[in-house]
Amino acid sequence: MLSVTGLTKTFPGARALDGVDFAANPGEVHALIGENGAGKSTLIKVLTGVYQPDAGEIVHDGSPVRFQTPLEAQHAGISTIYQEVNLVPLMSVARNLFLGREPRNRLGLIDFRRMHGEADEALRSLGLRVDVKRPLRTLGVGAQQMVALARAVSVDARVVIMDEPTSSLEPREVRTLFGVIRMLKERDIAVVYVSHRLDELYEVCDKVTVLRDGKLVHTGPIAELDRLRLVSLMLGREMGEVSGEGVTKFTGDHHAGREPVLSAQELTVRHTLHQVSVEVRPGEVVGLGGLLGSGRSETAKAIAGALPPDSGKVVVAGSAVRTGSTPAAIRAGISLLPEDRKAEGIVPGLSVRENIALAALPGLSRFGLVDDAKVDKIVDTFMTRLRIKASGPHQKVGELSGGNQQKVLLARWLAMQPKVLLLDEPTRGIDVGAKAEVQGLIDELADEGLGVLLISSDMEELIEGSDRVVVLKDGAVIAELTGDDVTEDRLMHAIAAAPESDAELKTVAPDAAAIVAPGSAPAPVSGPAPVDKTSSGGERDHD
Amino acid sequence: EDDNSDKSSSAGEKDSGQVVATPGADDKTCDITQFGGEKIDLKSATVGFSQSEKEANPFRIAETASIKAEAEERGIKLLSANAQTQFSKQISDVQDLIAKGADLLVIAPLNSDGWGPVLRSAAAKKIPIVTIDRKINATACKDYVSFIGSDFIEQGKRAADQMIEATGGKGEVAILLGAAGNNVTTERTKGFKDQIAAKAPELKVVFEQTGEFAREKGQQVTEQLIQSNPGINGIYAENDEMGLGAVNALKGAGKKAGAVKIVTVDGTRNAVQGIVDGWISGVVESNPRFGPLAFQTLDAFTKGEKVAQDIVIQDGAYTPENAKADLGKAF
Amino acid sequence: MTHTHTERPARATGSGPSPGKGASGKDTDEAPLGASRAERLSALAQQHGALVTLLLVAIGASIGFDTFLTGDNLENMAVSSAFLAIVALGMTFVIITGGIDLSVGSLFALGGVLGAWGSQYGTLVALLLPLAVCGLIGLVNGLLIAKARLAPFIVTLAAMLAARGILLAITDEGSNTYLVDEKSFFASLGQEKLLGIGVPVWITVALFVVGAVMLRRSRFGQYVYAVGGNEDAAALMGAPVARTKIAVYTLSGLCAGLAGALNAAWLVSGVTILGTGMELEAISAVVIGGTLLTGGFGFISGSLVGVLLLKVIQNVINQIGSLDSAYQQVVSGAFLAVVVIAQTWLGRRRRMM
């Protein structure tokens, strides 16, 4: 269907792809894995015309092709979800879903009624209930990712490529996604799937290709490889060295102090948070649990001053912090690793070095002049400690792979030596090796007496990493799990047990509800609706 | 140090008021029956005045002040608007004046062409228009009543005469043009060049660059000029400001007063002082004090008397001979 | 295949408010990104913030000056707004894509001169020549911006100089003004009235309707928003980014050229000194109308309101009668600031939700 041979792509200072061969076949789900910066996204971008290869051949449908733009690739039947949500935030959900293939009436004008109806159905069949007329940016990253998914599968594609589609998804959405993938497979569509969550691969993938430093290191049926072998191929280390990697690196218990280092009291933000209270003691890792859009990110932002609360208090180490001001929160010792790293985290045009030093600058300066020696030292420390992979401290952060960008951000906050660290999806998009490092780091930091608030859609990570889990639903605290209660079962239970609120957006569609339970056998897919319906949307494209 | 330029605008000085150049009988005239309007009493009428540029250079300041002073003296209600050098705005301005109930209009046009909409509105209400300083390209006594102002071509010619005299009719001269696309610029250039070609073929115009009627620009252009054309004998500046800029440039380059002959047009106090100081060789006057003549014309016209269609004023000239004595007449 | 999907959202939701509540094709005209009621209200406030201000100023003016609300005055304002409005129409498209077009003032003047010159060969030439030349310059702008990836500000600044240069070149350095025959059909385009309202006003209204439909209801319009909202994402979603950009700059050039030609018909001459500062006027009108300069958000109708607002302010300053020209500037600057603050404030509240 779609195959490449000898693909090479060089960026200034980095060879992202080096003679890679790869083939996606109809009805086959092909996993593409590798460390951060291995070249997965680059391969996908070269395949779909975002980048032009320096060498190599792309064959699609038996004839060599070279797409000049993503549009050409789409016309050739290749539909892609790129890493990091790539939609237009100011446009409505429906407009995003249908951009370029809007249903039109006889006059050639867009038929919004139909578009909204169809968009609503497409999302609903994926278990997402949102007002399709609201701007996309009002949705959380996870929900946006689902919209991107809906967009990708709703065209009549022959190849569907997904670059880390699950990085912000909850188990429930992941199940829905898998249902969709199986359906694509049944319809003889070739699927390329990139993920750092190895367990997922075994569930849906047939074949796996492993990249390392831009080179192909393995390709073959996934069933032939066990997890350990996969990891060792990715990392390029011996099996013995890596045994245990890929499992969370949390040790579990920490010795928490008694007085809370952070105490958020009754934070309320209109329409979003309702009297949310959270306490974190020094040396404690507190998890924030909940479904997509339950208000976890908002809680973290409100604490860090990035979202001004209408009422409520934030107290750090006994003294109240002015709310609604990031500098005040930071001065008080609160650091937030934001969820949307591309839009709110990195400063893409600045170097790795400057990004790491950014928040800590005032402390690294004298009389307003930057002390470069100090900066170099800190940057050096963290680049080694977090194993940030860059051509050097002066490379632009925008050019790093997603996982390495995340590490740079972590370094930025660790350089601040905060009292409380709010981590919103800290391991999102990070490879197994780095993930274990980050998790180990969280543990280490907690042991050093730091208070950590952890938000993660990786259920396992949340449960293993937290001493305590505060469960949110519809922007309110509905439960708190402590001690032995911190288990996946309990968490899911707490979420499911809470009385259904009347909030407009979070009602779970009946068919999707069944999917929520974790560990159960692959749930029935939420009907063949999405693909079916939207293929009709695809036909409409031509009128 | 005492600086007298800021208290210069003295419209009251009648002795420096405008004098009609050729009250000749052969000139075409216009009266209210010919024009097709009705007699009105000027005293009780509302006069609209549209100024083209900000009152920020001596010429415009003196012009507006003169109109306002005269209206006040005659006890006439005056509405005024300023187009801030934007032609579209001037068109709307005049229409606004008409809509506000102006019975008579005095317009200082920014441009000669493009007055169609205004003339149509005015014609519909039979509002007499007097244009001052610049002419409107339209039919006198039909679209408008009279034009009062200087003859810019003539000004250019007289400047050429002064230049010829100062340089002895030989050598190379440069022109500092006014703003591009402006008919004052065009006509002052044409008059100057025609006269030079006719009277002093040995005097060559070797350089023409715009100084946009501003002192700073005049200075900058002259600075470039005296380096690329070190042998230049004279500079004709189409207004005083640019001429004063040229003086600055020459001073800065270490030239002596009078080494390069400068002739300018307008007659501001600073320029005339420049003659006294020896830096400027001659200034052709362009008298901005239109108030008395404009209202005199309107008065006569509204009473039913005949007025000339083209009231060309007699501009004076400042030369080294009269500069000191006439300094008080400058504006 | 489609029959399985005829289910409408209203029916699908048994309990809870339907996500499609209040859905009616109209939301796109009223609140472009419409959603919850509060959000919609504030969107309305934002879009109509300029309109509300306009009404307030107009009401104040009609109370303060009895010559404000007269047929003549309104008609004058309408006709003289028409030309700026057409320019602002093109500018709206450009700004929504996140760009800017500084060349419109010069193109307006050039369009007028070409129209006046062309009118001696008939109305068709008088209209097509400015459209062709200004459209071509717009196209070049678009190509340089979309293909060579140069900053719109600089490219159109250069075009502003170049177009003025061309204008000077064809008018003998500005000394030559081409006149339009007052009896020609072309001149009547600028001067005739239809039902008591000037033809330019009708043309403007028609263009705005077409423009609004194009922006709101055509696929091209969606691309315009997408390119301005997030260019990279738009490209990855398969939007023809370069083509869209080229199209909007061409459109802007066409609008400026047409406005210039109509203006020449109105003035019955190709005035050479027109258009200076017009780009800033058009930009302020668009921004006052609620369009974000950062792109991705805006409306056509707002730009019209913005133009009218500027015109009314100018008229009010003239109504006051004898304000010194320096104070006039202070007043209009202050007013611009107030309007933009009000509008930004409304817009920000909306964005925070």
Add this chain to the structure above:
Amino acid sequence: MTELALKGAPVDRARLLRLLQDYGVYAGVAVLLLVNIALTPHFLSTENFRTQAVQVAPVLIVALGMALAIGSEGVDLSVGSVMALSTSLLSLYLGYGPWVALIVAMLGGAVIGLANGSLIAFIGVQPIVATLALMVAGRGIALVLLPQLKDVRDPGMSSLGSGDLFGIPYLVLIAAALALAVGFTVKRTTFGRQLLAIGDSRPAAQLAGLPVRRVLILVYVIAGVLAAIAGVLATARLQASDPTSLGTLMELSAITAVVVGGTPLSGGRIRIGGTVAGAVLIQLLTATLIKHDLPPSWTQIAQAVVIVLAVYAARERGKR
């Protein structure tokens, strides 16, 4: 062997392009100099270079402030009006001595900058409109303060305008010192880093706890003060305060100098050296056109072409 070639080629080409991007504007200046030396009579003289340097000084100073504004993903259209305001204030307060007048003029610039910055930082008005409002109002205020051109006959001012130190005009020395200071600020100070981060990604800077508002306000205050200084210098040179025409279209010249010098309008990057070269390039171009006595139509078209060429050479590459 082939592999080596493959490895080397694209990187080298990229490096070459980057070099061109970084030094394109200097190359442009060099080309113009060579053209002039070859074609323009009397070009190679100290007097001539002095003239060009003195003329470019005010533009450059304004451009320095503009570079900061542009680096913060903004722009300052009010600079020309600030020059007018500063010349008015200077004239009005010259009676109290040149230093007092100078300080008042700079304060005037700072106040306008503060107003710009507050509109942008606190209310969130888009820079181009915020500064447009002050561009209109600023010149109005200048004219209210000083309704017409006024001669400045202060010995201090006149020596500032035409004096020199070791043969280098004061104006040029001041401009050079300011360029160094601004360059240093961008490169070495916390403020500079924060400014670039804000210009590159405002949300990220906000979440990283940078004092976004303070930095933005400071940027526009600096831009205002620099424009005021330029106004004072222009006044000293002209020996007159001319609030009507001083600084008209200065915003466009300054923006052009900055962008031609390789600072992208999208913010996040500032090149002071490039800005200096950009200003010089524009100055040389103007001088060339004037010296060769080309008609205005030609001048405008030639300027357009050179601007596009220069920006084309310095354009941001590698973005897809």
